[in-house]
Amino acid sequence: MGGRLANVVAIITGAGRGIGRATAELFAREGARVVLCSRTSRELRAALSTIKAAGGEAAARVTDIGSPRQARALVRFAVRRYGRLDLLINNAGILGPRVPISDYPIREWQRVLRINLSGTFYMSREAARVMAAQGHGCIITLSSSVGRAGRAGWGAYAVSKFGVEGLMQVLADELRSVGVYAMTFNPGATRTAMRAEAYPREDRDRLRHPPLSARALLQLATNASPAISGNAFDLENLP
Numbered sequence: 001m002g003g004r005l006a007n008v009v010a011i012i013t014g015a016g017r018g019i020g021r022a023t024a025e026l027f028a029r030e031g032a033r034v035v036l037c038s039r040t041s042r043e044l045r046a047a048l049s050t051i052k053a054a055g056g057e058a059a060a061r062v063t064d065i066g067s068p069r070q071a072r073a074l075v076r077f078a079v080r081r082y083g084r085l086d087l088l089i090n091n092a093g094i095l096g097p098r099v100p101i102s103d104y105p106i107r108e109w110q111r112v113l114r115i116n117l118s119g120t121f122y123m124s125r126e127a128a129r130v131m132a133a134q135g136h137g138c139i140i141t142l143s144s145s146v147g148r149a150g151r152a153g154w155g156a157y158a159v160s161k162f163g164v165e166g167l168m169q170v171l172a173d174e175l176r177s178v179g180v181y182a183m184t185f186n187p188g189a190t191r192t193a194m195r196a197e198a199y200p201r202e203d204r205d206r207l208r209h210p211p212l213s214a215r216a217l218l219q220l221a222t223n224a225s226p227a228i229s230g231n232a233f234d235l236e237n238l239p
């Protein structure tokens with residue numbers, strides 16, 4: 001299949017719904033061989049069938065990125081199946097409770113950081129090893145406006161996004177010289193299950209649609225270069 005991602009092998013985490021699913025579908029249409037994951041199988045199976053029905057090449061594996069063993073197995077699965085790994089989209093994440101820090105339940109704090117921050121680290125660590133050995137690759141992590149300026153009531157979610165901003169900067173600095181790039185992308189308010197959980201009463205018709213984020217991620221992935229590695233992007237400053 002031709003397209004802007006012909007011959008590219010991409011892992012997209014959290015691809016069962018929302019931004020991850022739209023990204024997997026677009027990347028497959030652009031010719032990438034895509035590997036999808038999420039913790040549960042129903043939405044993942046539906047995403048996989050849609051991609052295959054449209055003629056795309058895709059594989060899926062139920063994976064909790066918050067488990068180092070499962071994150072490693074996912075990267076190995078992708079490399080075994082398609083021979084290499086060019087692109088990792090760290091999209092999977094959870095919201096957690098919207099309460100002030102002084103009331104934030106400790107178990108929820110640990111759960112959000114385990115998935116959003118440690119899970120992104122586990123995936124990026126495994127992918128970086130493969131990509132550095134290949135001498136090329138790109139890692140893009142979904143961030144948030146609350147991961148760039150703290151805001152009341154966003155708790156562990158915000159802190160986890162600050163963490164992934166730092167993680168991508170460190171990776172970018174370590175791997176730029178070997179042709180591996182890392183950056184973050186903030187999609188802004190987007191019509192997904194996570195957004196509905198955060199703002200149950202808002203008018204959903206005013207929100208951006210996931211395919212807009214998917215197109216932005218495609219633009220970032222195809223324009224990745226040493227000059228922009230380590231940067232933080234949103235829809236307004238795409239390269």
Ligand SMILES: NC(=O)c1ccc[n+]([C@@H]2O[C@H](COP(=O)([O-])OP(=O)(O)OC[C@H]3O[C@@H](n4cnc5c(N)ncnc54)[C@H](OP(=O)(O)O)[C@@H]3O)[C@@H](O)[C@H]2O)c1
Binds near residue numbers: 014017090190
């Ligand atoms: N929507 C927005 O307005 C918005 C704004 C700023 C940033 N973002 C970021 O964009 C990304 C995608 O958000 P979204 O709104 O599309 O969320 P979403 O609709 O809730 O989808 C999240 C996806 O991640 C999967 N997932 C969650 N935890 C996982 C884990 N531990 N391992 C593997 N998969 C996991 C979910 O499936 P399972 O539940 O089956 O695992 C689901 O497929 C997130 O990183 C989010 O923080 C979103």
